Amino acid sequence: MEYVKRWYRQLMQVPELVSFEVKIEESDLFVMANVDVQEKVRELLERERRNLKAYLRYHPEFLNSLEPLRVPAFAPPICRLMAWASEKAQVGPMAAVAGAINERVFEGVKEEVKEFIVENGGDLLIVSSCSRVVAIYAGEDSPFSFKLGIKLPPGRWGVATSSGKVGPSLSLGKADAVVVISDSAALADAWATSLANLVKAKEDVEKVLRISENAYGVQGVFVAFGEIMGVRGKIELVAL
Numbered sequence: 001m002e003y004v005k006r007w008y009r010q011l012m013q014v015p016e017l018v019s020f021e022v023k024i025e026e027s028d029l030f031v032m033a034n035v036d037v038q039e040k041v042r043e044l045l046e047r048e049r050r051n052l053k054a055y056l057r058y059h060p061e062f063l064n065s066l067e068p069l070r071v072p073a074f075a076p077p078i079c080r081l082m083a084w085a086s087e088k089a090q091v092g093p094m095a096a097v098a099g100a101i102n103e104r105v106f107e108g109v110k111e112e113v114k115e116f117i118v119e120n121g122g123d124l125l126i127v128s129s130c131s132r133v134v135a136i137y138a139g140e141d142s143p144f145s146f147k148l149g150i151k152l153p154p155g156r157w158g159v160a161t162s163s164g165k166v167g168p169s170l171s172l173g174k175a176d177a178v179v180v181i182s183d184s185a186a187l188a189d190a191w192a193t194s195l196a197n198l199v200k201a202k203e204d205v206e207k208v209l210r211i212s213e214n215a216y217g218v219q220g221v222f223v224a225f226g227e228i229m230g231v232r233g234k235i236e237l238v239a240l
Contacts, residue, residue: 017115024049027101027120034115041118044108048101051076066092078104081186088216089190091197098123099158099189123192124159125185126152134159135240138177138224150179150222151236157219158185162196175199178208179222181235187217199223205230 013019017032022042027049031041055076056063062071062079068087071079078100085096102118102125109116116127126132133149150159161179178196182188195208195215205223209232212221220233231237 014117017117029101029105030119032115032117033109033113035113037109037112040109040112041105044105045101047108048076048078048104052078052097055079062093064092065094069093085184085186085190088187089194091190091194095193096186096190099125099160099185099187102158102185122161123185123189124157126157126159127155128152129154133238133240136177136179136222136224137161138163142176142224143227144177144224144229146240149238149240150181150220151238152181156183158182158188160185160188160192162192172197173199173204174201174225176224176226177222178224180212180218181220181233182217183219184217191215191218195221195223199225202226202228 014032017034018036019032020038022029022031022038022045024045027045029041029045062069068090069083071083081100081103082093082096086093098120102120102123105118106116106125106127114129118125124134131151131153133151135146135149137145139145159179159181161177163175163177173196175196178192178199180188180192180195182191195212198204198208202225205225205228208223209221209230212218212232218233220235222235223230
């Protein structure tokens with residue numbers, strides 16, 4: 001996989017938090033926390049990658065399936081989390097991998113941190129005692145990129161974006177961006193892929209917003225398609 005420079009990270013600095021990157025093969029995490037937990041995050045990322053790769057060695061279908069798959073009770077926790085999220089959103093397990101890694105890493109450090117933000121290929125897990133604003137990026141040609149942000153209240157949030165035009169991740173749709181907010185990063189990741197797959201024309205934007213109203217675990221959705229923007233759920237948009 002060709003490495004893509006995460007240029008947007010220059011815009012993500014939060015002065016009161018310690019920031020660092022942890023890169024292992026395809027995984028590239030950018031973390032901000034109230035204390036320096038870089039070595040712990042590296043250990044956790046190594047563990048989760050090792051567990052996932054071990055499972056894939058004997059279950060290669062888990063890597064390539066575009067549909068949900070059941071996993072045995074003895075499967076690694078990250079695989080069970082991916083399978084659960086993908087079943088809810090009706091996509092393949094790997095659609096939830098970035099969000100699942102974010103969640104599993106946080107579970108390993110949550111006793112040590114009060115503020116924690118991890119970005120993994122554009123997918124975020126945010127645990128914060130204050131409001132945070134996430135900028136929307138829908139490609140260089142979108143009228144919404146870096147013009148709008150989503151203001152999240154204090155708490156724990158998963159934020160994931162899927163696009164048919166931006167980034168290396170597989171999308172069967174043509175949306176500039178579908179952003180999903182959930183209290184689970186893995187669910188947000190899976191649903192972003194699932195909903196973005198359905199956006200192939202401007203007429204699909206409203207359909208996807210209606211589907212999102214009953215999507216398990218989804219708190220809010222933002223859709224960008226050309227000049228069209230749609231919002232549904234608990235999303236507060238702010239001008240940047």
